[in-house]
Amino acid sequence: NAGVTQTPKFRVLKTGQSMTLLCAQDMNHEYMYWYRQDPGMGLRLIHYSVGEGTTAKGEVPDGYNVSRLKKQNFLLGLESAAPSQTSVYFCASSYFAGPYEQYFGPGTRLTVT
Amino acid sequence: ILNVEQSPQSLHVQEGDSTNFTCSFPSSNFYALHWYRWETAKSPEALFVMTLNGDEKKKGRISATLNTKEGYSYLYIKGSQPEDSATYLCAFPISGGSNYKLTFGKGTLLTVNP
Secondary structure, three states, X not given: OOOEXXXXXXXXXXXXXXXXXXXXXOOOOOEEEEEEEEOOOEEEEEEEEOOOOOOEEOOOOXXXXXXXXXXXXXXXXXXXXXXXHOEEEEEEEEOOOOOOOOXXXXXXXXXXX | OOOOEEEOOEEEEEOOOOEEEEEEOOOOOOOOEEEEEEOOOOOOEEEEXXXXXXXXXXXXXXXXXXXXXXXXXXXXXXXXXXXXXXXXXXXXXXEOHHHOEEEEOOOEEEEEEO
C-alpha cells in the first residue's frame, strides 16, 4: 500500500503560469481533500470531494480548481499562478465522512515567482 | 468560521519530562475532535479521533482526554523522548454529515532536548 501519494514534490512557477497537482490514494477512500499550509496559518482546506465525480469548496478555494474523475485521484489546478499561492500543498483522504482519520500525502512545495 | 485554539504555541522540555498541552474548541454542536502528530519534513499522522465526552485515548506514552461540555481536550506525553519532537495539531469538524470538514488549530510545537 502506497497510501496517499502526491506529484510533483517540488515546483517553481512564474506568475501567470498554470499547473496541476496530482493526488492518488490506493485505500479505496471516498473522501479526498486539498489543504495548503502557510507559516503561522496552519492547515487550511482548499477544496474537497465526497466521492467520484463530486467536488466542493473549502475555506480558501479562490484561484484553484479541482476534479475527481476517478475515485483514487484528486487533481488540484492553478490556472494562473500568483505569488500568494506559494505554499506547501497537502492532499488527504478518509474512508468516509465523519470521525475517521485523514491520511495525508507527503506534500508539494510550490513557489510562484 | 469556528476557532480552534491550541496552547502553548511551543514548548521545550528535557528528555524524561512529562508534558501536556491544550486544544480548545466551540462546545456547541460537537461531532468529534482529532489529534495529529506532524514531524518536520513529514506529513501529519493521525493520533486519535475522540467522539464522546469523558473519552480517554492512549497510544504508547501519549494519551488524550476530552471534555465536550467545556470545549477542551488535553494531550499528555509521559516521559518525553527526543523522537516525540513534532508539532501536535488538533482539528474540529466545522460541519457534520456528508460535509464533514476539519478546521485545524495552529499546533503546539514540542521540542524534547536530550
